[in-house]
Amino acid sequence: MSSWRVTRVFLGSAISVLEARRFVTAFLPTWPDLDDAVLIVSELATNAVRHTNSGRPGGRFIVSLEVIGSTLGLAVQDEGGPRSPRLLPLSPTEMGGRGLALVSGLSVKWGVAGDENGRTVWAVLEATPLAMARS
Ligand SMILES: Nc1ncnc2c1ncn2[C@@H]1O[C@H](COP(=O)(O)OP(=O)(O)OP(=O)(O)O)[C@@H](O)[C@H]1O
Ligand SMILES: [Mg+2]
Known part of the structure; x- marks a missing residue:
């Protein structure tokens, strides 16, 4: 079983x-x-830049990928701030509030760790055996 982790x-x-x-x-x-993996990281990274201290001058965010067999863990660590990630109710009239709904819909599970000093938003994807065989 292949297992590795990379962070940047x-x-x-x-x-x-x-x-x-x-x-x-x-x-x-x-x-x-x-x-799906690219979309999730894109949404989480965008949130880190737009909604957290990572988007301030000199701010940073960290992306981690972890594969354990057919399971892929994706995580984006930010520099925190007063706001918290929250799943907003989807609205036909609001333009925003879709990112975490997408993450939730595409992943097996997702969650948030940390506090105003820095948070990690993570998501897990599971490759189906059929899809693995085709790749
Ligand atoms: N990493 C984060 N830290 C703090 N707050 C966050 C973070 N990610 C999201 N949020 C909060 O959760 C809300 C919902 O995030 P979501 O990505 O679903 O929507 P959005 O970023 O407002 O709009 P969209 O992603 O559709 O452009 C955000 O408006 C923001 O207040
Ligand atoms: Mg967003």
Whole structure:
């Protein structure tokens, strides 16, 4: 069973979200649900930049990928702040509030650890045996 973990630090700017997407693609080229993994990291990284101290000048966020067999753990660690991640009710009229709903819908489970000094938002994906065989 293959098992590994990789972590990278990014500057807390919008352009880093693109770099974080490339980071996922580079380390998971054969992951069967790569698009889902990229989308989740993209949403979590965007949230870190937009809603936390990571988006302040000199701020940073950290992306971690962890594969254990057919399980993929994705996590984005931010520099905290007064707000907390929360699943907003989906609204046909509101433009925002979809990121964590997407993360919740695409992952087997997700959650938040930490406090105003720094939080980690994580999500777990499970590759189906059929998809693994095709990859
Ligand atoms: N890492 C985080 N730290 C603190 N608050 C967060 C974090 N991520 C999200 N939030 C809070 O949770 C809310 C919901 O996040 P979500 O990603 O679902 O929506 P959004 O970022 O407001 O809009 P969208 O992702 O659709 O552009 C945010 O508006 C923000 O208040
Ligand atoms: Mg968001």
